[in-house]
Amino acid sequence: MVKFKLKQNDSCSFCSQSQDRKHLFHGCVKVREFWKKVENQYEPILGSVPISELEALTGYDPNVSRHTLRNFIILCARKFIYDNNMHGKELDATLLYSVVNNYNKIEYKIADESLKIRTMLHHNKKWKRWSDIIP
Numbered sequence: 001m002v003k004f005k006l007k008q009n010d011s012c013s014f015c016s017q018s019q020d021r022k023h024l025f026h027g028c029v030k031v032r033e034f035w036k037k038v039e040n041q042y043e044p045i046l047g048s049v050p051i052s053e054l055e056a057l058t059g060y061d062p063n064v065s066r067h068t069l070r071n072f073i074i075l076c077a078r079k080f081i082y083d084n085n086m087h088g089k090e091l092d093a094t095l096l097y098s099v100v101n102n103y104n105k106i107e108y109k110i111a112d113e114s115l116k117i118r119t120m121l122h123h124n125k126k127w128k129r130w131s132d133i134i135p
């Protein structure tokens, strides 16, 4: 599990309110707007099930979904929120697409170079619905 370390300065760079882990990934008004955009943009993969508080805070909610790509997008989104907050950048949901798509390309290349049909089938199964997403 990835452990996120918060800044020494305990105010949120998105909204200037005091920050803790819960604020950073779920409570912040800017982060809530971001999650709404993610839900809309990735609806073909996420379905109509909203991203739960537990998913936003931990990346996984056993009561919501065991869908691999949904979990992966949320994990990438959490790292994206963390990185942007640490570097004082605004959250631009449109930039998340290229982050996730780069992982798609890397995993494809690894599967392709493995020369194992099972590895490529696994890749294709995980990323099957990715082409439904409009960048």
Ligand SMILES: [Zn+2]
Pocket (backbone or CB within 6 Å): 012, 013, 014, 015, 016, 017, 023, 028, 029, 030
């Ligand atoms: Zn904030």
